[in-house]
Amino acid sequence: MSATPSPSLAQSVHFWARNAANESALLRASLRLGLFDALPVEGTTTACSLDALATATKSSPRGLRALLELLVCLGYATLDDTRRFALARHAATFLRDDAFLARLRAELPWWGPLSLLDEAVKRGEPVEHEGQRWDVLGHSRALFLEDTRAEATPGGAEDFFDRFARSGARTQVLITAGRLGLLELLASAPRTMPELGAATYLSTTGLSVVVEVLEALGLVTREGEAFGLSTEAKRLFDGKALAYLVRSLSVSAQYTEALGRLDETVREERFILDLKDPEVSRRFYADNSNQITAVFASHFQLSRKAATTLAKAHPLEGAAVLDIGTGSGVWGAAFARATPTTHVTYFDQGVVLEQVKTNLARLQVADRARFWPGDLFTHDFGEAAFDVIILPQVLNVLRPESLPGLFSRVARALKPDGVLLIAEYVLNERRDGPLDHLYFGLRRFMTNEGDLLSASEYGQLLQAVGLSSSVCIPLPTQEMILAARPGVALPSRLAD
Ligand SMILES: C[S@@+](CC[C@H](N)C(=O)[O-])C[C@H]1O[C@@H](n2cnc3c(N)ncnc32)[C@H](O)[C@@H]1O
Structure with a gap:
C-alpha cells in the first residue's frame, strides 16, 4: 500500500x-x-x-x-x-x-x-x-x-x-x-x-x-x-x-x-451567526465583498469562461443580463465584457453595490451597467425581461423553503428563449462529496442560509418552474448549471 x-x-x-x-x-x-x-x-x-x-x-x-x-x-x-x-x-x-x-x-x-x-x-x-x-x-x-x-x-x-x-x-x-x-x-x-x-x-x-x-x-x-x-x-x-x-x-x-x-x-436550529438578521448580514457581506474583490482576477477567469461557453450556444450581442447577488460584480462584468453591446443589471444589497461600481469602472463597463438594490427574497424581477439571468454563488444563501419562490420569480423574468446560469458548489449524487463543498455547506447551514444540492435536486426544482432542460458543467472550483425552457440550445461542455 x-x-x-x-x-x-x-x-x-x-x-x-x-x-x-x-x-x-x-x-x-x-x-x-x-x-x-x-x-x-x-x-x-x-x-x-x-x-x-x-x-x-x-x-x-x-x-x-x-x-x-x-x-x-x-x-x-x-x-x-x-x-x-x-x-x-x-x-x-x-x-x-x-x-x-x-x-x-x-x-x-x-x-x-x-x-x-x-x-x-x-x-x-x-x-x-x-x-x-x-x-x-x-x-x-x-x-x-x-x-x-x-x-x-x-x-x-x-x-x-x-x-x-x-x-x-x-x-x-x-x-x-x-x-x-x-x-x-x-x-x-x-x-x-x-x-x-x-x-x-x-x-x-x-x-x-x-x-x-x-x-x-x-x-x-x-x-x-x-x-x-x-x-x-x-x-x-x-x-x-x-x-x-x-x-x-x-x-x-x-x-x-x-x-x-x-x-x-x-x-x-438556533443560529449564533444569523445572516438572516439584516444588520449581521450587511456587516458580514460588506467584509465578504472586500474579500471577493481581492480575488476578482481569478474569479474573473472563471466567469469569463462561463460567458464564452454560453455565448457559443446563445449569442450575447445586445443581450439583457441580470446578475442576482452580484457581490463584487465579477460574473455580470464577464458578460458585459463578452460583447460591446451586452447590458448588465447588477442586483444586490445597496451597501454591496457601492463596491461593484468601483470594480466596473476599472473594467470600463460601467456605461452598460444598471444597479438594482433590493432584497432577493421578495424582489419582483419582472416578466420576460432578460435574455440571461445569473445566480452566481447566491442560492446557498437561501434556506431550502425559499428556493421554489425565487426560481419561479426568475423563470418569469426570463424571456421565452432565455437561459438561467447557476454557479454553485453542486454536490455529487450521493451527497457525500466533494469535501470542500460539504464544509462550505456546513457554514451555510450554520449561518441560517441554504443547503447545497446535487445536480438532480436542482433539476427537479427547475423543472417545476418550466426550465426543464438543464446541464451541469464542472468549472475549475465549482459547477455551472444552465437551464432553459425545452428547445433552447444549451452548451454541453466548457468552451476551450
Ligand atoms: C456569496 S455572495 C456571492 C457574490 C458573487 N455573486 C460571487 O460569486 O462572487 C452572496 C451575495 O448575495 C447577497 N445577498 C445576500 N442576501 C441578500 C438579500 N437578502 N438580498 C440581496 N442580496 C443578498 C450578498 O450581499 C452577497 O453579495
Whole structure:
C-alpha cells in the first residue's frame, strides 16, 4: 500500500485558513450531540436513517444531515444505498474507547478560551472566559510543542485527535498571527524575539508561543536567534498572497463563535451567526465583498469562461443580463465584457453595490451597467425581461423553503428563449462529496442560509418552474448549471 503523500504547505495553509476550524467543530459537535454513540457500528446491526438519528440525538434533521454527510466523506461514517448511516468500523475502535473519549472531552471547553489567543498574547498571561481563568498560551504550547504522542496515521485515533483538537487551534493561531500583524512582520525581515516584541509592543512570552507554533507548522524558520518566514512560506506569500490570506482569515474569524456552538445550532436550529438578521448580514457581506474583490482576477477567469461557453450556444450581442447577488460584480462584468453591446443589471444589497461600481469602472463597463438594490427574497424581477439571468454563488444563501419562490420569480423574468446560469458548489449524487463543498455547506447551514444540492435536486426544482432542460458543467472550483425552457440550445461542455 502506498503512503498518502503529505500535503504541500500551500494546501495546508489553504485548509487551515478555510476549513480546519470547521473540521474540529464538526467532530466536537458530533461528540457533544452523542452522534457517535447513536450511530450503530457498521455491520453489527442495521444502519440508521437520518430521521431516527435526529430523534435519538434530539437534533434537527437538516443540521444533522450536514454533519453526517461530512462524517461519511471523511470516512468516519458509512452511508448505504437506502441512505442509512453507521459508524465506520475502524472509527469505532477509538470512538467506543472510554479513555480516548475522556481525552476528547477534556478538549471540549477550550474552544472559547482559544478564541481569546490574541488577548493572551497581548498580556502574556491566562485570560478570563466565562468566569474562569484559562492558560491559553500553556494549552497551545502543550498541543503543538509538547504533546509527543505516537505519530498520527490517517484514519487512526491520533489523527482523529489531531483533527478534533488541533485543526481549529491552527486556524486560531493563523487568525491571531494575522491580526497582530505578525505574519507581515516576519515576511518583511527575520527578527529576534526581542525585536518582534519591540515592533509589536507585545510581551515576548505570548509572542514566542505563536511564533514557535508557526515554526512547527512549517511557516517560520529560525536562523540563530532570528525568526523569519520559511523558504516555502516566502514563495507562498509572494506578491498579494499574504494580504489575501490575512483578509480571508478575518472572514474565517467571523465564524469562530458559531462553530464553537455548532451543537446548539444543530440541535435547535438556533443560529449564533444569523445572516438572516439584516444588520449581521450587511456587516458580514460588506467584509465578504472586500474579500471577493481581492480575488476578482481569478474569479474573473472563471466567469469569463462561463460567458464564452454560453455565448457559443446563445449569442450575447445586445443581450439583457441580470446578475442576482452580484457581490463584487465579477460574473455580470464577464458578460458585459463578452460583447460591446451586452447590458448588465447588477442586483444586490445597496451597501454591496457601492463596491461593484468601483470594480466596473476599472473594467470600463460601467456605461452598460444598471444597479438594482433590493432584497432577493421578495424582489419582483419582472416578466420576460432578460435574455440571461445569473445566480452566481447566491442560492446557498437561501434556506431550502425559499428556493421554489425565487426560481419561479426568475423563470418569469426570463424571456421565452432565455437561459438561467447557476454557479454553485453542486454536490455529487450521493451527497457525500466533494469535501470542500460539504464544509462550505456546513457554514451555510450554520449561518441560517441554504443547503447545497446535487445536480438532480436542482433539476427537479427547475423543472417545476418550466426550465426543464438543464446541464451541469464542472468549472475549475465549482459547477455551472444552465437551464432553459425545452428547445433552447444549451452548451454541453466548457468552451476551450
Ligand atoms: C456569496 S455572495 C456571492 C457574490 C458573487 N455573486 C460571487 O460569486 O462572487 C452572496 C451575495 O448575495 C447577497 N445577498 C445576500 N442576501 C441578500 C438579500 N437578502 N438580498 C440581496 N442580496 C443578498 C450578498 O450581499 C452577497 O453579495
